[in-house]
Amino acid sequence: MGIRKKTNKSPPVFSHEFIIQNHADIVSCVAMVFLLGLMFEVTAKVAVFFVTVQYNVTITTNEGPDETSINFFHHGLKDLATVFFYMLVAIIMHAIIQEYVLDKINRRMHFSKTKHSKFNESGQLSAFYLCSCVWGASILVSEHFLSNPVRLWEGYPHTLMLFQMKFFYICQMGYWLHALPELYFQKTKKEDILRQLVYISLYLVQIGGAYLLNLTRLGLVLLVLHYFVELVFHVSRLIYFSNENNQAGFTVWAILFVLGRLLTLSLSVLTVGFGLAGSEQGLDLASGNFNVLIVRITVLAVICVTQAFMMWKFINFQLRRWREHAQAQSMKKKPVPTKSKSSKKENKANGVNGAVTSNAADSPRARKEKSS
Numbered sequence: 001m002g003i004r005k006k007t008n009k010s011p012p013v014f015s016h017e018f019i020i021q022n023h024a025d026i027v028s029c030v031a032m033v034f035l036l037g038l039m040f041e042v043t044a045k046v047a048v049f050f051v052t053v054q055y056n057v058t059i060t061t062n063e064g065p066d067e068t069s070i071n072f073f074h075h076g077l078k079d080l081a082t083v084f085f086y087m088l089v090a091i092i093m094h095a096i097i098q099e100y101v102l103d104k105i106n107r108r109m110h111f112s113k114t115k116h117s118k119f120n121e122s123g124q125l126s127a128f129y130l131c132s133c134v135w136g137a138s139i140l141v142s143e144h145f146l147s148n149p150v151r152l153w154e155g156y157p158h159t160l161m162l163f164q165m166k167f168f169y170i171c172q173m174g175y176w177l178h179a180l181p182e183l184y185f186q187k188t189k190k191e192d193i194l195r196q197l198v199y200i201s202l203y204l205v206q207i208g209g210a211y212l213l214n215l216t217r218l219g220l221v222l223l224v225l226h227y228f229v230e231l232v233f234h235v236s237r238l239i240y241f242s243n244e245n246n247q248a249g250f251t252v253w254a255i256l257f258v259l260g261r262l263l264t265l266s267l268s269v270l271t272v273g274f275g276l277a278g279s280e281q282g283l284d285l286a287s288g289n290f291n292v293l294i295v296r297i298t299v300l301a302v303i304c305v306t307q308a309f310m311m312w313k314f315i316n317f318q319l320r321r322w323r324e325h326a327q328a329q330s331m332k333k334k335p336v337p338t339k340s341k342s343s344k345k346e347n348k349a350n351g352v353n354g355a356v357t358s359n360a361a362d363s364p365r366a367r368k369e370k371s372s
Helices: 016-021 023-037 041-051 079-109 113-143 163-185 190-212 216-242 248-278 293-333 341-350 364-371
Strands: 056-061 068-073 282-284 289-291
Touching: 016 023, 023 041, 023 079, 041 079, 068 163, 079 113, 079 163, 113 163, 113 216, 163 190, 163 216, 190 216, 190 293, 216 248, 248 293, 289 293
Parallel strands: none
Antiparallel strands: 056 068, 282 289
16 A cells, blocks of 8 residues: 655546545445435335345244244345445545554654555554454354354254344455455555455455355354454554564464464364265255355365465465574674774875885885995
């Protein structure tokens, strides 16, 4: 993310610079249109698709005087409108954090352009990962997925979700979709665009895949685990920018990263490879059942390839750090050649303007004394 230079001269309306400087206000106006649409009966039927979570199903339990109703949700095409609206919300929140938190810290710290970009990236992602971890962990505890791991595959397909589960996935997809226009709004460097696109695509493919294949329970556990490891990394990088001597956080992150990859593979193989293999199998699009061999193999292949790619990037990152550290240590130990004071005096005595002359015995005065 590049540094936006503020100038007194306002750019032309609808120019690139005008859109970049005022993109948060423009997006806020678009989001406000949907909210105002809820106030009028004519537009409320359309606006509700964007603002509220769709596909509500009410199920009653305990017939009789103790009868209770529970609201569940399933996915469908109308979710695209809801994801679009919360993508707009994510753009607005991104701008608020950037302007009122990160930009103020940047002015105090006086970072270089490279550090400025990385600091903004880590600051934004730290806030998102922290909120997602707390939110996801609360769902895991309330649904007893951690205390009873069998629930990760028991009763598949998990077509019905509670409000918190579905809204969590809607917000996740909205956030990672908002990262695409942010590449333009934040003036991302050309050499960083490909890395960011790969990063965003991996999140969208795997979150969307878990949502559509009704693997939301497994996806939630893996997301919380991954987000926690990433949160440690970005917080460590923020601490490093404030004090370059404090690098202990990276060591903790390195350990958690390896453990996170092992846990991800273990849970994936346990749930998809063994748990779903022993459940009811068959391909039924109407009921949302995708429990067939080819789908299970594809899901495991995508997870394993992603984990292998992340480990490869991690190993290259660590090797580069060790190489830079070794070079820095060798530069400190290497002695710097210095000329002694005596040699400087001899050069002054025997040379003129840095050029060495003949010995003193070969001077005209010395030859005259010898002849006499």
